[in-house]
Structures are given as C-alpha cells and as structure tokens.
Amino acid sequence: MGEGGLGALPFQLGGAQPLGARCPSPRRSPRAAGGGGGRCSAMSPLRWGAWLLLLAGPTASTASPADESGGARGGGRGDGERGARDEPQRQHHDSSYGTFASEFYDLRYLSEEGYPFPTAPPVDPFAKIKVDDCGKTKGCFRYGKPGCNAETCDYFLSYRRIGADVEFELSADTDGWVAVGFSSDKKMGGDDVMACVHDDNGRVRIQHFYNVGQWAKEIQRNPARDEEGIFENNRVTCRFKRPVYVPRDETIVDLHLSWYYLFAWGPAIQGSITRHDIDSPPVSERVVSIYKYEDIFMPSAAYQTFSSPFCLLLIVALTFYLLMGTP
Template identity: 30%
Template structure:
C-alpha cells in the first residue's frame, strides 16, 4: 500500500516540471516564490538587474521594463508591478519578443509576465501600462529570477517609479492616447511635416511632428510619426546646422523595441543621451515599418546647454539603427525655413535649398548633360563627315568639340567653387568624392590634349586611348555624381528626379548606340553618298540635343522647386 503515494508523486512530478518550464506559475503570484521543493531563495547578490525607461508615471502611461543578465543567463522569471510595500499587482503588461508570456494574477488579466520556455535568456523586455484611474501610488517592479532549479532570487526590485500627481490629470487634448493626426494644426498645435500638410492618420508616407502646449502649465505634448526601420527624431536648434541641439528620439533599441530618448548633440557625431527626467504619457508603436511616438514633457528645451527660450529651428531626421545605436541620417532630414515659436500654433514650412547650391547643381547638369555630352558625341561621330570643312585651319568638329568641352570644364570649376564656398568644409558622403574626381579629371583632360603629340607621331595612339578612357571615366563619374546630388536634394517620396536622370541615361545610351551603328554601317559603305550620311548624323545629333535639353529643363525645374 505504501507504493501508491510514491507512484502518485512520480506521476505528478513531470507536470510540475512542465509547468515551471512553460512559465505557467500562477501559484507563485502572491509570494513570487518558485515551487522548487527542497530549495530556498539565494541570499547572495543576484547576477541580474531590472531597469525601467522612466522614473515617474501617471494614468495610462507606458513604461518599458528590462531584465538583464550580467554574467550568468537565467532560465525562468516572474515579473509584477506593485505599490511600494504592497503585495498586489498593479497595471497590465504586454510582451516584447517571443520568450515571454502573460499571466493573470489576483484576478487581473495580464498583470504578470513569465517565461515561455526553459531556454537560457540574457535579456527580456516587457511594456507595462498604468491604470487609467484609481488611487495610484509610487510603484516598483518586482521580479524573481531562476538561474536553474536550485538557484533563484526572489523579489529583486527596480528603482521606485514615482506617481506624478502634477500631470496626472492633463487636459484631454494633451493625452497621447489619441492617434497621431494633423487635426488641430495651426489652430491648437505647431505642425511640421513632409510632404507639406500631409496627414499621418491617412498616409504612411507622411513624416510629421507636432507640439501642443498646455494652457495651464508648461507641459508640451509631442507627436512624432514617420516610416523608418531605425529611428525618427526631432531637434530644436539655434541654426540650421547640427550642433548644440536639443533632441527627442523615437527608435529601436538593441532588442528592436521602440523607445523614447532625450539627447543633446554637439556636432555631426552621435548625440549624447540624457535622462528622460520630466517626460510622461509615453506611447510608442511600430506598425508596417512606421514608427509613432507621443509623450508629454515638462523638460526645458536648451540649445546651448545653459540657454533656454521658445524660438528655434525645427529639425526632423530619420535613419537606421545598429544594435540600438543611431546611424548617421545623411539626406534624411528636413529643417524649418525660419525659427519657430513652438508656443504659437502654426503650420511650419520646411527650408529651401540655398540658391548657391541650386546654382552648383544647375551648372553641373548643364556641363555633363548637355555641353559635355555634345562635345564627346561630335568628336566621335562627326569627325569624318566634317573633315575638310573648317575655319582658321581647323576642322569644324574640332572647333565645336573644344568650345563645348571648355564650357563644360569652366562650368565644373565654377560649380566646384560654389559648393565649397557654401559648405566651408567637407560635407561627407559619396557625392563630394565623386565631384572631386570629376573636377580633377576634367582639369587634367584639356592639359593632356594641349601637350598631345602630332597626328602622325608613332605614339599618337597612346594619347588617343588615354584621352578616350579619361572621357569615359569623366562621363561615368559625372553621372554618378549627379545621381547622388539629386538624392541629396530630392525630398519627394517617389524620388522622381532620380527617375528622370535614369531616363536620361537610357536616352543617351540609346542615341549613342544608334550613332555607333550608323558609323559602322557608313564605314562598310565607303562608296556611299557622303551627303546622305551627313544628313543622317545631323538629324541624330539634333534629336540627341533636343532630348537632352528636355531632360535638362525638367531637372532644372526640379532643383528650383527643392
């Protein structure tokens, strides 16, 4: 008869172990002690930490709770939020990642988080939401860490999260539970967006931020919205350059969870992350590649670390992250046209490209989409048909080629000087590198031509090959430079200017191919009528010029509109 209790115990043991490993530990909700028979909680310092992304909260706020292993991974855990000194769970959780599950404790749904399996874990994140109403008090997050069956730590506490009564009942218009939208822009809040006047509630292609000041205190509600696989951010600056800027970032951390961060930049490098301090009502989401954040801040905006005010240039930037670190946003930024008083509702317009940069772009387009292309085409395809026709002892094709290429080099030099005089330094990226290479080769090419040997010299073929290869290199680099330049200035969602440039490249390749085929056909038929050959090549040249001119005018209009 004594064997039956033993059999019952052996039959139940797998169930107990299964329950532990699957995280179904509701029997431990009250004291948070694992049902590990014959064991006791460890009294040594736990090799684990629990942190939060906020130090205070009010009704409806969300706080991200992070569990971290410092040296040894943990297999199981049980997490709750409790009033300081209390034993009952407060609020509700949502899981971030596939290693956690929600539990019901004390009759409250989703009031605790536990493990989903016995796999070893180094970090876990969950999002806690405060109750919308009730007698709320200061809370702390309590967690039990299980390293293995005999080793566990009970009641590891987070720093206290203070209930902020000063903003516990803000005006409904400041509450971030409403979806981000353009409602109230210019009437009750400051709005800044690209495209201009877009509505994030109806378009996922909208990059949008708004600021709404509470009439009863200095609280500011911020809304940030935009498509990004890393982060979106807003900055407040005394000028249109990076440096000495107060920044709010909404982006992915190392676990791909969306976090709100407060930062300060001192230059073009990564900004310095600051404590959140008086930030509450944080709400974040990442849906279909779009990041959205709303929060209320009572922090003072400081753009000189010790200087404050309410009039700033507004910057909106977005980019990628790598393991939680921000990567440089490059062109993904737009800036307000002028300083904005963020306490006065208005619709902000974004800054236009400086006229000197527009002139730089226009000159480069003219040089390498029109004059340079025509000069190269004439030298290659009209040499034979204009031979013997000339002026001042030179063939017409040669005079036209030299004139057009001198114009191209002159335009390139002027454009080069304009860009560097405006930037006053090295802006970084591939565009200035390509531009410098074009400038160097465009300067070397005519020097080499000036010192070329005579047509009958035995080494003339070397010059011909070098001259041709350099021309091809300049053409390829100039096209790449134009593409990267258009990428920097084209703020449209569809990138239409780069598509137009792609059409130009295809058009030019087609005409060069037709002219090359015609030249080869003419070489096989040397007894053909030269007059007819001249007519065909002049027709193709005219069509080539008109097509290039159409693409050029389209892009010049686009640059003027940026």
C-alpha cells in the first residue's frame, strides 16, 4: 500500500471526504490559499473533533438542563413562552437605556451649546429683619433716631411666637455684643440674659448669662436654638429661638409670664463681653407680654434732650426774650 493510501485511510474509515476533496468550511488552509487548488490540509480526527466542539460550544453552553427538559416536554412552545416573557423586560431595558442616553446627551452636549446646567438659587446666609411686620405679626422695640429701622437704630429687638417657641431678633450699632434681659423689676440683678457675641473669628455666638449684681455670669445651660448671626457694617445682628415653657430654674424664666425687658449692647474683648456702652441702658416702660405685639419707639439720649419739659421751657423763655427784646 502506498504512502498516499496510508494518509487517507483514517478519513475514509470515518466516512469523511478524502484528502484531495474540497474543504466543507469556507476557511481554507494556508496551503490552499497559496495555490494548492483549494484542497484541505491534512488534519487528524482529533483536531476535527476539537474544531467542531469549539464551534458548537457557545450555543451548547447557554442551554441548561431545565431548558433541555422543558424543550423535550413542550417542544418549541416553551421557547416561545419564554421569549414572550422576556420581551417586556427587553423593551423596558431598551426604553431605560434610551432615556438615559437622551438625558446624558442633553446634559453633556446641550450645556456646551449655551444651555447652562441648572443651579440652586443663592441662599442668603442671614435674612434681613423686616420692620414692616412690627406691631402686626411681631412685637418690636426701637431705640435711637425717630423712624429708624433694624439697620439704623442704636438698638433693635423683635419677638414673635412660633409654636412652642419665641423667636427673637436683635441688632445694635456695635462690634461687640447685643443682649436682652428678662427682669422682674427695672434694675439690673437676678436677670435672665440672652446675648449675641461677636468673637475674634468673625462669628456671632448666642450665649446665656445670669446677672449677679452688676456683672453677668455665663450659664452653660443655654435654652437658645436655631441660632444665626452676622457682623456687618459695624453691627451685630442675630436671630434665635427659645422655648416658652422651661423646667423650673432660677437662671431661666418662663416667657409665658410678663417681664421687664432690659436692652444693652457694648464692646467685646476676645469674644468676652465687657461693660455696656451707656451708663443707663434703656428699659421697657412696662412689663412685656409675648402674646401682645406692639411697636414701641424709645428716643436715644441725643433726642431725649429736646423733648424734656425743662428744655422745652428753656426754649420758650429764650424765644420770648428774643422777640420782646431788652427794656
């Protein structure tokens, strides 16, 4: 038997085409591409088997035993039902992807064509005090020039009830501190005091004090909450809340009762309050009730001089003297 017969024997026994036949696959061997007349290269049966398994591998690996059993029992109907069930999920996935792609395109490209990204509106770090509400929805005290407001008065205070709290707003022409005291009389001593203090770091802190005689002692228990403050244009301004009712405590009063209000302001050294600016700080003429909103103006010392009875009498006498002349 010749050499060619030995080489072709395995393929003939397996029922395959002889070595000189055309390749069943469109993929040609290098020898065929090089002018071998389109003949298959010599390949052993093991290599042919491995090549066929490789081609059939991805399709066979996707089938599970459950699929095979289902297919054997139900034939093609199982595949059809499974495809029908998967179709809504596929459509939802396609729809979600399309929405995401559209939004991404809008944000990525339209913004560069002149459509800026949406931005949050600027937040005012401290809302200005409104004086138009004085006497209507909140009570106010003004000390200074007639007609002044929260930004021009020597001292300004407002109060209003918000649920179980009372909100206070304080402002004064100072670079140190501004405070309000709740007193059972018009004198300093034994008073509950809330102060807004401007420290060296530029912050405005709300502190709680208790007047012992003529000096204030800081109390660690601070009823204030929702504190905010600002130092601007040489003014200390703050806003805070404190509860109407508090547990019984000597240093904290219940605001549902009526008290005299003490108004004070002055300089601070390294965040510590010092003596108030004027010797006799203003005091409310009568006790203040948080359930009654009033707009009360108190002229400062510069404007009290011309309104005093003695000054008015002096002005009338001087005017009479100038009009009548000397005898």
